[in-house]
Amino acid sequence: MAAMPARPSVSSAVALLVLAAAALALPLAIGERPFELRMATLILLFAVMGQGWNVLGGFAGQVSIGHGLYFGLGAYTTVLLALRLDVDPWLGLVAGALVPALCAVLVGIPCFRLRGHYFVIATLVVAESVFQIFTVWEWVGSAVGLELPVKPEGLANFQFHRDKTPYYYIALAMLVVVTGALWWLRRSPLGFVLRAIRDDEDAVRGLGFSPQAYKSIAMAISGAILGVAGVFHAQYVLFVDPFSVLGLHISVLVALFAIMGGVGTLAGPILGAAVLVPLSEYARIHFSGSGRNVDLLIYGFLIMVIAVYRPDGLMGLWQRARVAAIRLTSGRKGSDHAPDVHLPARRRVARHDPRPSA
Amino acid sequence: MSEQLIIQLIVSGLGMGFIFALIAIGLTLIYGVMNVVNFAHGEFLMLGMYASYLAFATWGADPLVTLPFVVAAMFGFGLLVYYLLIRQVLGGSMQAQIFATFGLMVFLQAAAQFVMGADYFAVRDSWLSGVVTVGGVVLPVPQLAAVAGASLATAALYLLVFRTAVGRQLRAAAQDAQAASTLGINPSAMYALAWGIGSACVGVAASLLSNFYYVFPRVGAIFVLLAYVAVALGGFGSIHGALVAGLLIGLLQVLTGFFVSSELKFVPVYMLYLAVVLLRPRGLFGRS
Numbered sequence: 001m002a003a004m005p006a007r008p009s010v011s012s013a014v015a016l017l018v019l020a021a022a023a024l025a026l027p028l029a030i031g032e033r034p035f036e037l038r039m040a041t042l043i044l045l046f047a048v049m050g051q052g053w054n055v056l057g058g059f060a061g062q063v064s065i066g067h068g069l070y071f072g073l074g075a076y077t078t079v080l081l082a083l084r085l086d087v088d089p090w091l092g093l094v095a096g097a098l099v100p101a102l103c104a105v106l107v108g109i110p111c112f113r114l115r116g117h118y119f120v121i122a123t124l125v126v127a128e129s130v131f132q133i134f135t136v137w138e139w140v141g142s143a144v145g146l147e148l149p150v151k152p153e154g155l156a157n158f159q160f161h162r163d164k165t166p167y168y169y170i171a172l173a174m175l176v177v178v179t180g181a182l183w184w185l186r187r188s189p190l191g192f193v194l195r196a197i198r199d200d201e202d203a204v205r206g207l208g209f210s211p212q213a214y215k216s217i218a219m220a221i222s223g224a225i226l227g228v229a230g231v232f233h234a235q236y237v238l239f240v241d242p243f244s245v246l247g248l249h250i251s252v253l254v255a256l257f258a259i260m261g262g263v264g265t266l267a268g269p270i271l272g273a274a275v276l277v278p279l280s281e282y283a284r285i286h287f288s289g290s291g292r293n294v295d296l297l298i299y300g301f302l303i304m305v306i307a308v309y310r311p312d313g314l315m316g317l318w319q320r321a322r323v324a325a326i327r328l329t330s331g332r333k334g335s336d337h338a339p340d341v342h343l344p345a346r347r348r349v350a351r352h353d354p355r356p357s358a
Numbered sequence: 359m360s361e362q363l364i365i366q367l368i369v370s371g372l373g374m375g376f377i378f379a380l381i382a383i384g385l386t387l388i389y390g391v392m393n394v395v396n397f398a399h400g401e402f403l404m405l406g407m408y409a410s411y412l413a414f415a416t417w418g419a420d421p422l423v424t425l426p427f428v429v430a431a432m433f434g435f436g437l438l439v440y441y442l443l444i445r446q447v448l449g450g451s452m453q454a455q456i457f458a459t460f461g462l463m464v465f466l467q468a469a470a471q472f473v474m475g476a477d478y479f480a481v482r483d484s485w486l487s488g489v490v491t492v493g494g495v496v497l498p499v500p501q502l503a504a505v506a507g508a509s510l511a512t513a514a515l516y517l518l519v520f521r522t523a524v525g526r527q528l529r530a531a532a533q534d535a536q537a538a539s540t541l542g543i544n545p546s547a548m549y550a551l552a553w554g555i556g557s558a559c560v561g562v563a564a565s566l567l568s569n570f571y572y573v574f575p576r577v578g579a580i581f582v583l584l585a586y587v588a589v590a591l592g593g594f595g596s597i598h599g600a601l602v603a604g605l606l607i608g609l610l611q612v613l614t615g616f617f618v619s620s621e622l623k624f625v626p627v628y629m630l631y632l633a634v635v636l637l638r639p640r641g642l643f644g645r646s
Contacts, residue, residue: 114639121590125628136621300465307457308446
């Protein structure tokens with residue numbers, strides 16, 4: 001018992017410090033390899049997007065498969081402002097957070113009246129409509145897309161041409177800020193109301209809170225985070241087109257990474273992106289010379305395996321490992337200590353068993 | 359605007375509509391019986407279309423001839439998916455069920471691309487090709503056949519579900535699995551049957567569709583997206599709803615594609631969905 005940290009927060013803090021140091025030092029280890037640097041940046045970007053999705057999907061329990069919309073709107077906002085009005089990219093970043101947040105609230109007004117699968121389909125339908133409209137709308141570049149004007153590199157212009165390492169650090173800063181803000185949000189009264197909505201919306205209404213208003217706030221925060229990620233993407237690739245920023249695959253991947261990492265947890269989206277982005281990138285270069293998509297074959301198979309064996313996602317796997325480690329360090333008297341470790345997803349599994357008890 | 363053109367558009371809209379409806383009925387049946395949304399449903403369609411195409415390319419067997427075999431094979435495939443995958447996650451959370459069918463979708467799509475490549479294939483000059491002229495109106499035969507075949511299949515399904523003992527058991531299991539099992543109905547067998555029938559419906563759609571649509575690894579995604587909307591528009595779990603909504607969507611997208619723009623042809627469908635669920639949050643025929 002003595003060997004075991006009394007409060008998990010101490011070990012968490014140490015782990016966080018180690019992780020932060022590793023994240024800061026990573027570009028040094030990667031050096032001049034663009035593939036790895038790009039992958040590391042992508043992991044951070046998808047982690048930010050997953051965190052954003054999680055505010056609505058995880059905290060408030062409103063599963064959306066239309067979140068690519070806010071990513072795309074963020075990207076388009078900054079590019080259009082730069083192209084048409086020559087607006088500074090950092091102002092573009094602010095606008096790229098505000099515009100998607102506002103749109104998210106507007107989308108929420110009709111959609112939040114719906115529950116369950118009806119809500120999911122509604123988010124999909126809205127995102128797909130905007131995607132199709134953008135493919136024919138000349139002012140936003142239609143299906144061809146828009147190029148961001150190339151400027152001298154530097155932080156002021158949010159553009160780096162020869163060495164892409166600054167992008168990595170900007171993405172890292174984004175992830176740290178977003179994760180920190182959400183850590184605070186989860187503990188705030190707002191966070192509690194959101195989780196209460198997830199668990200029982202009618203009870204929340206009964207207590208005098210307006211679920212619609214709180215869901216709109218979650219949606220706005222969620223949309224703003226996705227929008228910021230979209231701005232970053234636009235500055236990183238210096239180009240937007242409907243398929244690459246508004247496509248359905250973005251919405252699906254974001255939700256998938258967050259869910260596979262662990263719904264409603266702060267580490268889940270980071271874990272999900274850190275495992276799944278490299279998986280798909282490496283599989284792509286190792287197997288896909290033939291254009292035969294072996295990466296997706298492995299990917300799909302793994303998702304099914306996780307569904308059958310670890311339905312609470314990668315976070316569940318991690319918590320299992322922690323339980324096992326605690327049991328080992330406490331001299332295999334594990335059963336006494338087991339209640340110390342939270343396994344919420346597991347309990348939920350037991351409660352929702354639709355099978356007759358036969 | 360000539361009457362002839364209108365009739366042609368309606369026939370082609372109904373052809374597509376029945377295809378959407380068959381896919382949506384399969385989805386809604388599975389959902390109704392066990393509350394699982396099959397994300398791989400479009401890929402079942404894709405497999406059926408490849409089966410149809412390959413039989414045609416290898417043996418010259420017409421899609422019409424192979425239809426019963428494709429349907430039987432898809433029925434078996436549905437059972438296989440149920441027993442190998444879905445049964446394993448039945449006791450799990452909703453997340454686990456989403457993963458399972460989503461993973462299957464990604465896997466089947468990638469598998470198709472691995473085996474067949476990303477190329478587009480088409481059944482050319484099948485028995486059901488070309489046009490017929492009825493009273494001065496030129497109508498495409500494949501779409502007419504889709505209307506005829508799919509309405510027959512839908513009628514057969516209605517008889518099975520609403521007029522037979524098995525159908526009654528299926529509906530009983532859908533309403534209350536626990537109560538049904540006390541009456542001697544084996545819910546697991548009913549779940550399996552729902553997967554079999556749901557996949558068989560897609561098999562019919564695939565055979566008919568292969569007469570007038572290309573097959574490629576991502577073909578399922580196009581159709582299933584609208585089929586999901588049809589299921590939700592009709593009301594999750596409602597067979598009538600899926601049929602009506604499927605037809606409505608087929609007509610609407612063909613008419614918009616012609617009169618407005620082919621790039622925007624799905625937008626009115628999506629707007630229709632939003633408008634309907636705002637008035638009726640559980641779709642046209644959904645139960646509360």
